[in-house]
Amino acid sequence: MKYKFVVIDLETTGNIPKKGDKIIQFAAVVIENGMITKQYSTLVNPEKPIPVFIEELTGLNDEMVKDAPLFSEIAPVIGDLLDGAYFVAHNVLFDLSFLQEELIHSGFDGFFGPVLDTVEMARILYPTADSYKLSNLAELENLNHDRPHQADSDALVTAELFLIFLRSLSLLPRTLLLQLSTLSGGLKSDLQQLLDEIMVDKDKTIESLPESIEIFKGLALHKRTEMMEENGAKGEVDYPADHTEKIELIKKGFSSFEKRTGQYEMMDGVYKAFQEERHTLIEAGTGVGKSLGYLLPAAYFAKQKGLPIVISTHTIQLQEQILKNEIPILTKILPFKLNTVLLKGRNNYISLERFKQTLLEENENYDTSLTKMQILVWLLETETGDKDELNLSSGGLHYWNKIKNEQVVFLQNKEWQTKDFYSKAKKAAQDADLIITNHSLLLSDLSGENSILPPSDFCIIDEGHHLEKQASQFFGHSLDYLSTRLLLGQFGQYEQRQLFFHLEELLDLLPVQREKIDQTFELNQLVADLFYEMDDFFKLIAIYAKSMSQNLKGTSRVKVRFSTREHSKEMAALIHSAERFAFLMKDLENGIRNRLDLLEKQKDLYKNEQKSKLEEIVSFVTDLTELRHTIKECFILESNFVKWIEFDTRSPQNVTTFFAQPATVAASLKEKLFKQKKGVVITSATLTVNHTFDYFVKEIGLDSVDTIKMTIPSPFQYENQVQLLIPEDLPEVNSVSLDEYVVAISEHIITIAEATKGRMLILFTANDMLRKTYDLIKESGFLTDFVMIAQGITSGSRSRLTRNFKAFDKAILFGTSSFWEGVDIPGEDLSCLVVVRLPFSPPAEPLTEAKCQFIKNHGGNAFYDYSLPEAILRFKQGFGRLIRTNSDRGIMVVFDKRIVTTKYGGAFLKSIPSVPVKRGNINELIEFIYKWL
Structure with a gap:
């Protein structure tokens, strides 16, 4: 060039x-x-x-x-x-x-x-x-x-x-370069000029496309390989019951083999659960190798019976790990062919027809242009059409709503159907031995709504400690100002009548039909009224929340319990506003549906671009109906849901979210999951409290007597790899004010950081304490040569903050909530873990309060039946951050003296692996840290 x-x-x-x-x-x-x-x-x-x-x-x-x-x-x-x-x-x-x-x-x-x-x-x-x-x-x-x-x-x-x-x-194919050039006019750089120059060079030769690329209806696509084979009849394969057989088998998949007795026990446990059609709980410690521990027996059972096994995980990371790491190993070692498919909800897959139509539209903004360019290149390589493969900006995610796969009314072109990613994924699932999915899709499939998983009597739920929380969210509702405004804004607001104008333009093509529409129904005015009511509704939610939170001082993020049974003028105003809002939405739905019915009868008159707009309007009505049902469930109909409002006192309306969730999901899971399936295996590193599964069994609705329970300890030598330190010169956490406690722990953090040279993760239970501690240490000037990274203060996602932490030698990471689990920092990147206070949920937190009340009403002890076991499970998750490999060494410091001064404190120590515990004042402990590290 x-x-x-x-x-x-x-x-x-x-x-x-x-x-x-x-x-x-x-x-x-x-x-x-x-x-x-x-x-x-x-x-x-x-x-x-x-x-x-x-x-x-x-x-x-x-x-x-x-x-x-x-x-x-x-x-x-x-x-x-x-x-x-x-x-x-x-x-x-x-x-x-x-x-x-x-x-x-x-x-x-x-x-x-x-x-x-x-x-x-x-x-x-x-x-x-x-x-x-x-x-x-x-x-x-x-x-x-x-x-x-x-x-x-x-x-x-x-x-x-x-x-x-x-x-x-x-x-890149010339077709694609031309599309990129058209879109690149809105970029920050002069890429369009470069692309035009590349095309001039390209025009001097005759283009020949590689074998892997095809041009279909103006889109350059990756030719998908047909990886799946027909899932034939039951296979004559024998499960390797003996440990020696397993060792010989697994050796084929690894260059350096490591014998894991616990993994073989787990394999036998999973196989037995399916053979005997029993529900099974398996707590497998870090380092057991649980993914392979359940995948291998599942593969054998699926092949023997000719039945699919569903494997559900909580995180995308684990799904990717299974597909990229474990499945290739299985493929290498198994004496038979294995068909595996990753299946997600329909909206995760791109609709190529919709995407092609949006390329014809004018580019609204920078994010949309860039996202279209990303997707055009991505289509050259993707086998799945799955959104999670893409690294999209928040604006890109908003654009995805226009091109996601949904049921269609107007766009029913059979040619596009041959390239449809979602249809291919569903078909592949029909022929699969193992179907990898997530908890959310598994739960939605149980409810029978738009079921996309093929019938399966057996499933494995990994990261099972998340199941109860995920089910609570799934069976509940949430509502927030920004997404509501975003949804209604699609149809049009004030001068910017987006979908509204498209609908009117399309009706103008049918002048004869106009008279059939109720002329008294004025969409224009209705949309304006709807926006006014929406703003009023969320203002009233914020007013109610403020009136209920006057005693909560010193924190900007507030949660308040909500009950429609309460009699106050704020509540009455809010209920009336919810009714008006729902009524207006119903009117808008009816008005749009009447118009769509007329348009559908004449759909052959429309071009593809117009049909694409009609699909957007259909999708909008579906979302509007769902929003109306949520408002009815939360504010108008009687229900047993726990309801609460989360808001920011500095900006109440814009960041107000309303939640409604069941206080317990045990009965729902029992009916919809455990009674419907023959064998469910639930596994995680944290299922037991004080060596029993009682708490977990009760939370998810399993029958304790009929359930097989297995505990497989970690192979790590924790007694040699970890030292647990408890400073005795800190005040009791609840005996002093928040500010006094922050001053005391900040001094200790500074001293410990200097001794460990950073590489330190500090776990908090509240954002407020985290922020005050971070600010005080920053102001002190004692740790100016350390890089301090704090959740909620340093910008970025959890994974980005973790990456930044690993990038610096002298780094301290302040984390709360999500950092207690799922963060993987092996080796010397993490040498010290500090737990600021035992992770009890605040008693006034709405869901905790409701669960405790539910337990009391049923004759239980709220503290010992719920608060303590929940805190212990979170503590175990936190402990699991420290040692991730056989060679890791680390120090865990617990500032909360309740772990040794209370009767219940011992339950925390009994629930983690046995490690040496050292108590003393900070100077004694620092001397020990220097020697040990």
Whole structure:
């Protein structure tokens, strides 16, 4: 390619050039004719101190830059490098804004040529990548990135990546390049110019598509391989009952084999459960290898009986792990062919016909344009059409609602049906031995609504400790302001009548039919009334919540219990508003349905683009009906649900969410799951409390007598790998104010962090305490050379915060709720786990309060039957974060002295593996930490 590209990277003292932040290192890599022809880098004297955080990040300090040139001295060189070139950078607006500021400040012209952003290009060309950070992309492409956050190393890696991107673009089909070019006008960079130049080059040769790609109705698609075989009759295969047989079998799948007796016990337990048609609970400790422990016997049983086994997990990560890691091993070791399919809810799959129609629409915004480009590239590689493969922005997820797979009324083109991902997944499930799915789909299938799983009498539920909570959410309802506003906004609000206008335009094509519509029914006015009522309704929810939370001081996120039986003027106003809101929605539904009935009779008159709009309107009405039913269930009809409101006192209406859930799901699960299936195996690392399954059995509605129960301990040598420390010089958690307790634990955290050199996860039970502790430690200035990452304060998802934590040597991660489980930080990245207080749910928390009341009403003890076992299970999950492999070593510090000063405290210690416990004042414990680590 005969163009000049200059790849730039900068290191700076901060993020905002307008506020005086300066460049401390400049690097450029020149690419000409598709090759790197020149490299240039220099340190730059910023004439100001380099902050400690930047020094930690980059390795550059004041001493290193004090004799470096000023920016004004290198500005002429930079001007020459950039002359006639594309400016390329990873997050180009950051580097360009700094360079412009410095060039103009030094008396030179800024850069006004074309710019390209490798982040933007990566998002388009790698639509399924987990992360678009430079180091992660370099790892993905096996590029050597030896000094991240140093400009010369970063610029070279960015240049190597950019060359890969150029090659990838040049290999794309011309049809696809043209579509990308059309969409790229709305991007932040000048990608459109580059794409047009690539197409000019491409036109000089005759295009021949690779075998793996086909063009179908204007879309470039991956030719899907038919992986499934017909699930034939029952197979004559013998389950390896003997441990020696299992060892010989499993050895085939691993280069380095590790004997796991616990795993073989689990295999036999699962096989026996299915053979005897018994429900079974298996608690399998970390390191047992439970995925293979249930997959192997399930595969044998499925093949022997010619029946599918459903395997349900809570997280997408575990589903992916099973598909990418365990299934290939099984395929390698089994003496028969295994058919496995991943099946999700219908809305998870793309509708190619709808997607094609949206490509004809004008691009509304940046996120939509970029998402369309991502999906166009993704269609060249996806076998499944599953949304979870994509790394979409929040705007991209909103766009997905337009192209998700749904039942159709108007778009019924049989040609598109041959390429339908959802239909293929359903068909594959009919022929599968193992069907991998999630708890939510399993539960919706049990209810018989739009059942998509094939009939199955046997299932395995992994991450089973989530089943009760997932069932509570599934059998309940939730309602929030933003998603309600977003839904109604699709039909139109005020001047922006989106679907409303489409409906009116389509009716105008049927002038004869107009008279059949009730002229007194004015959609225009109704939509305006509906928006007014919606705002009023959520305002009244916030007013009610505020009136009920006046005693809750010192926290911004508040939960308050809600009961329609309460007699107050706030409640009366809210119920009346809910009734008006539901009534208006019903009117709108009826009005739209009347119009749709007329349009359906004449659907042959419409073009595909118009039919696509009609499908959007049908989908909107379905969602509207569901919203109306939710409001009726929550506010108008009598029910036994526990209801509560969560809101933020700083902005009540916009972040108000209403929840309604059953206080117990035991009866529902008993009727719909355990009575319907012949054999359900539930497994997790945390099912027992004080060595019994009693609490879990009661929560999910199993019959304790008929259920097989197995506990398989972890193979780890916890007594040699873990030390549990309890400081005796902290106050009792409930004996002092929150602020006093925060001061005391902050001093201890600082001391422990210095001893462990970071690598520390601190688990809180409340956001408020986490924030106060984080702020106090930050203000103290004692840990300025540590990177402090805090959930709810540092931006990013749980997985992003965990990745950032692993990236720094001296790091401290403050976490709450979701960090108590599912976080995997093996090896030296995590050496110290701190539990700030025992993880009891607050007694006033609505669901906890309701469950406790339910237990009391049935003659039980709320603390010992619910609060204590629930806290112990969460404590076990927290403990499980520390040791993830045989070679891990770590220290667990529990600040909450109730673990040794109360009668019930011993139950926490008895429920985790036996480890040495050391008590003492902080100085004694610190001395011990230094010696042990």
